[in-house]
Amino acid sequence: MRMFSGALAVPFLVLGACKDTSCDADVPPEITLGQGASSAFEPFEDGQDIALTIAPQGGMGISVRALTRGVTTDNLIDLQLITEIDGEQTGFFETNGILTCQEDGYGLLWGQVVGFNPEEFPDVDALLALDGEQVDVIVIATDEQDRTAEGRATVTLRVSR
Amino acid sequence: MKRLLSVFALVLAGCPGNNPSVSGDQCVGCHVGIEQMMPTIAEDSCVVCHGGDRDARTLEEAHVPIPANWADVRGTALPPAPPGYIRDFMPAQLDQLPLDYVQFINPGDMRAVDRTCGVCHAEIVETWTSSVMTTNAGHYMPTRHLAGLQDQDAIYAAGPAVDPDCDLSIEGTVCSVEAMLPQPEAQVLQAFEDNDADALQEIGWDHYLAKSCGDCHASGFGPNDSPHRYRSAGCTSCHVLYSSDGLYQGNDPVISTTTPVHPMRHEVTTAIPSEQCATCHFQGGRIGLLFRGIREGGFSETPEFAQTWDETAYGHTPGFYVLDEDTRNDVDETPPDLHYAAGMHCADCHVGSDVHGTGRIYTTAKQQMDLRCEDCHGTVREVATPDASGVFRTEGGRALPQLSSVNGTVVLTGVVDGAEHVVKQPAELLADGGSGSAAMHRAMGLQGDWSHTDSLTCDTCHTSYNQVCIGCHVSFDARLSQVDDQTGEPSMGFVRGSRQTYSLDTVLLVQNTDGRVQTSVPSAHAQLTVVDPQGDRVIGGPALDEQGQPTDQNRGVFRKTATSDANIGFPPFFQHTTSAKPRTCSTCHRTEDTPEEWARVRGVYGFGTGEFMLPHPDGPPVDALQFLAEDGTPLVDWFHRDTGPVPALMRDRALAIEVTDEPPAVPAAPPHP
Numbered sequence: 001m002r003m004f005s006g007a008l009a010v011p012f013l014v015l016g017a018c019k020d021t022s023c024d025a026d027v028p029p030e031i032t033l034g035q036g037a038s039s040a041f042e043p044f045e046d047g048q049d050i051a052l053t054i055a056p057q058g059g060m061g062i063s064v065r066a067l068t069r070g071v072t073t074d075n076l077i078d079l080q081l082i083t084e085i086d087g088e089q090t091g092f093f094e095t096n097g098i099l100t101c102q103e104d105g106y107g108l109l110w111g112q113v114v115g116f117n118p119e120e121f122p123d124v125d126a127l128l129a130l131d132g133e134q135v136d137v138i139v140i141a142t143d144e145q146d147r148t149a150e151g152r153a154t155v156t157l158r159v160s161r
Numbered sequence: 162m163k164r165l166l167s168v169f170a171l172v173l174a175g176c177p178g179n180n181p182s183v184s185g186d187q188c189v190g191c192h193v194g195i196e197q198m199m200p201t202i203a204e205d206s207c208v209v210c211h212g213g214d215r216d217a218r219t220l221e222e223a224h225v226p227i228p229a230n231w232a233d234v235r236g237t238a239l240p241p242a243p244p245g246y247i248r249d250f251m252p253a254q255l256d257q258l259p260l261d262y263v264q265f266i267n268p269g270d271m272r273a274v275d276r277t278c279g280v281c282h283a284e285i286v287e288t289w290t291s292s293v294m295t296t297n298a299g300h301y302m303p304t305r306h307l308a309g310l311q312d313q314d315a316i317y318a319a320g321p322a323v324d325p326d327c328d329l330s331i332e333g334t335v336c337s338v339e340a341m342l343p344q345p346e347a348q349v350l351q352a353f354e355d356n357d358a359d360a361l362q363e364i365g366w367d368h369y370l371a372k373s374c375g376d377c378h379a380s381g382f383g384p385n386d387s388p389h390r391y392r393s394a395g396c397t398s399c400h401v402l403y404s405s406d407g408l409y410q411g412n413d414p415v416i417s418t419t420t421p422v423h424p425m426r427h428e429v430t431t432a433i434p435s436e437q438c439a440t441c442h443f444q445g446g447r448i449g450l451l452f453r454g455i456r457e458g459g460f461s462e463t464p465e466f467a468q469t470w471d472e473t474a475y476g477h478t479p480g481f482y483v484l485d486e487d488t489r490n491d492v493d494e495t496p497p498d499l500h501y502a503a504g505m506h507c508a509d510c511h512v513g514s515d516v517h518g519t520g521r522i523y524t525t526a527k528q529q530m531d532l533r534c535e536d537c538h539g540t541v542r543e544v545a546t547p548d549a550s551g552v553f554r555t556e557g558g559r560a561l562p563q564l565s566s567v568n569g570t571v572v573l574t575g576v577v578d579g580a581e582h583v584v585k586q587p588a589e590l591l592a593d594g595g596s597g598s599a600a601m602h603r604a605m606g607l608q609g610d611w612s613h614t615d616s617l618t619c620d621t622c623h624t625s626y627n628q629v630c631i632g633c634h635v636s637f638d639a640r641l642s643q644v645d646d647q648t649g650e651p652s653m654g655f656v657r658g659s660r661q662t663y664s665l666d667t668v669l670l671v672q673n674t675d676g677r678v679q680t681s682v683p684s685a686h687a688q689l690t691v692v693d694p695q696g697d698r699v700i701g702g703p704a705l706d707e708q709g710q711p712t713d714q715n716r717g718v719f720r721k722t723a724t725s726d727a728n729i730g731f732p733p734f735f736q737h738t739t740s741a742k743p744r745t746c747s748t749c750h751r752t753e754d755t756p757e758e759w760a761r762v763r764g765v766y767g768f769g770t771g772e773f774m775l776p777h778p779d780g781p782p783v784d785a786l787q788f789l790a791e792d793g794t795p796l797v798d799w800f801h802r803d804t805g806p807v808p809a810l811m812r813d814r815a816l817a818i819e820v821t822d823e824p825p826a827v828p829a830a831p832p833h834p
Contacts, residue, residue, distance in 0.1 A: 054476075081479070095473060103419070110420075118462075128636075128638060159641055
């Protein structure tokens with residue numbers, strides 16, 4: 001994992017002096033999906049094995065973090081959490097959340113669980129059958145100004161952790 | 162691209178550091194403005210709790226260094242994290258780290274408390290480490306007992322504990338417990354090779370317990386990966402508060418306010434809100450949710466017009482929890498407990514040995530806790546009164562510091578907000594000139610020397626609903642691996658639980674440990690399926706229909722013992738959905754002399770309802786709500802001693818009574834806000 005400490009970041013800040021690194025910069029909306037704990041963010045790599053997160057005493061989903069630009073931070077935004085397999089939607093959840101402004105101008109979202117429709121995956125056996133499946137994880141963030149960023153990552157589901 | 166949003170950048174940017182004007186503890190040279198953890202510790206004495214070097218002037222010299230084995234201990238099962246991050250470590254992982262580092266990150270950790278909290282609170286630390294809050298023992302015995310794997314005394318817990326002063330004459334106590342660890346792979350494979358059904362069932366249940374029940378106890382952090390379940394470990398699990406998003410909201414410029422997991426403020430408190438308790442108590446009996454008017458849905462079909470909680474919460478997808486069953490009407494069918502609605506919190510009642518233990522190792526929470534409604538509300542005969550020193554106490558002698566007597570009125574002062582609540586006393590309401598309604602006199606008043614309250618616990622009637630889960634299915638699949646909650650290491654076998662459906666209007670009456678009648682929440686219908694490494698189902702199989710013919714539905718086997726072919730657990734349970742509006746008389750008594758009405762009321766006493774039939778691979782379907790045969794013979798085992806069906810004499814007397822319901826004097830709860 002590469003790390004950007006403050007010291008390492010200084011040259012980049014100098015070279016990019018003209019770039020607006022504030023969280024409310026007027027830049028095209030973008031969103032990158034990944035994983036991590038605490039301050040870590042590691043983007044999903046295409047096809048990467050990702051464990052199905054097991055919610056306590058039942059329920060499963062993919063634990064997702066997201067880094068954003070160009071979408072309002074520190075305020076409630078609308079979120080759509082979607083999974084697709086072979087282009088068919090397998091999970092759709094609407095919620096809201098807060099993109100927390102980071103000092104480098106990115107918004108960070110954490111703790112979201114992108115899951116599967118309970119009607120289609122009503123029991124454990126149905127979820128276990130997803131082991132090894134390629135799943136598209138999609139997060140759509142829309143702020144009050146109707147700026148929308150759509151992040152998509154294809155991961156390989158592993159039913160274990 | 163891989164990147165890290167590093168706190169070190171904040172340190173370099175925001176830390177005044179190396180500040181010659183700072184005298185004494187140099188920590189506050191960087192941690193300017195940090196909240197004082199508690200008044201009794203000087204604000205510049207960070208090292209008293211955290212260790213480290215108070216005289217150092219650089220982060221590297223001041224902080225306890227990241228252990229050399231940190232990365233190895235973290236392993237690959239946990240998500241990527243910045244160096245030194247341990248706030249998702251399981252107990253055995255914390256055990257492997259140098260104590261100085263564990264203390265540095267979390268001085269409240271149970272491994273470090275002799276150096277920290279225990280210096281002043283030695284007695285609490287001594288009892289707490291063997292309490293159910295730490296051992297979580299109550300989650301292990303019932304499942305294993307009903308499966309015929311042990312008696313009613315704890316053997317296993319989330320972690321080991323020894324009580325050198327154990328006194329087995331104290332009901333429900335043991336001298337030691339050991340950590341529940343999943344059977345190793347070689348043992349699992351041998352059981353498959355031997356086709357040993359008994360061993361495989363034991364493996365299935367033990368893996369389920371080790372991999373599902375161990376991450377919510379005070380000796381480890383838990384996953385800290387989802388809104389509403391961020392917490393610390395040890396004393397600080399409860400006494401340092403976390404926000405729902407895990408963010409710091411204090412004044413220290415070098416603690417990140419933009420990434421989790423940090424306490425809300427650097428402060429210890431006894432004013433613990435229910436939301437903090439629910440970071441763990443959203444599972445098990447779900448009382449941390451039900452108390453707040455939140456019902457678990459998710460596994461079952463969500464009612465069409467329900468109001469769901471549309472947040473990712475407790476690791477579940479948005480919409481998993483239900484706030485109101487039917488938004489078309491003007492009542493909330495699943496309201497918060499009346500105490501919560503009044504502004505009270507868990508810590509208003511559950512203090513002292515209820516949470517810190519007594520030093521003994523109890524098998525279940527029911528045995529450790531001694532609180533009864535009467536401790537605050539008195540009985541129908543007498544109001545609650547303090548002792549000679551003015552202290553209100555439980556029947557067991559535990560002090561209830563929130564209670565006081567103000568001009569003869571019992572008042573509870575809220576531990577969180579300091580608000581005062583008048584504690585209603587049934588004896589006053591029922592007294593001559595009291596404001597008790599006719600219905601209250603009829604239900605609770607003395608009839609001769611007897612009152613219903615002599616035979617029933619208060620919550621039997623004053624509960625707005627019980628959430629009864631029907632048809633729990635546990636599967637163990639040897640093709641997959643899973644981390645267990647003690648070691649943090651993956652091992653062969655993936656276990657999951659699910660349920661078939663639920664009921665909110667089921668009432669089942671059983672006998673509690675004090676001999677009175679209480680409602681049961683049958684939480685243990687579990688059936689087990691075991692799948693071998695080749696994917697073949699070796700335990701469980703096609704469910705049989707009423708004629709004993711295989712259906713296309715697969716089900717696991719029921720737990721069996723010498724006395725039960727389908728061992729469903731029916732524990733008496735206080736659901737924490739207290740309501741002022743009581744159940745009606747016809748809940749437990751007939752309203753007419755018809756076969757249908759007899760059948761309905763007999764169902765309340767355990768003769769079955771036929772409403773929820775569980776498919777069975779070894780026999781005909783089993784009634785999920787039945788624990789008595791037609792002739793009254795018990796069909797199941799009971800995992801708490803002194804509990805069981807309502808005694809036949811009492812049951813038959815109750816069944817013989819015919820009643821006419823009166824309209825309730827108290828309106829139903831308004832819709833969920």
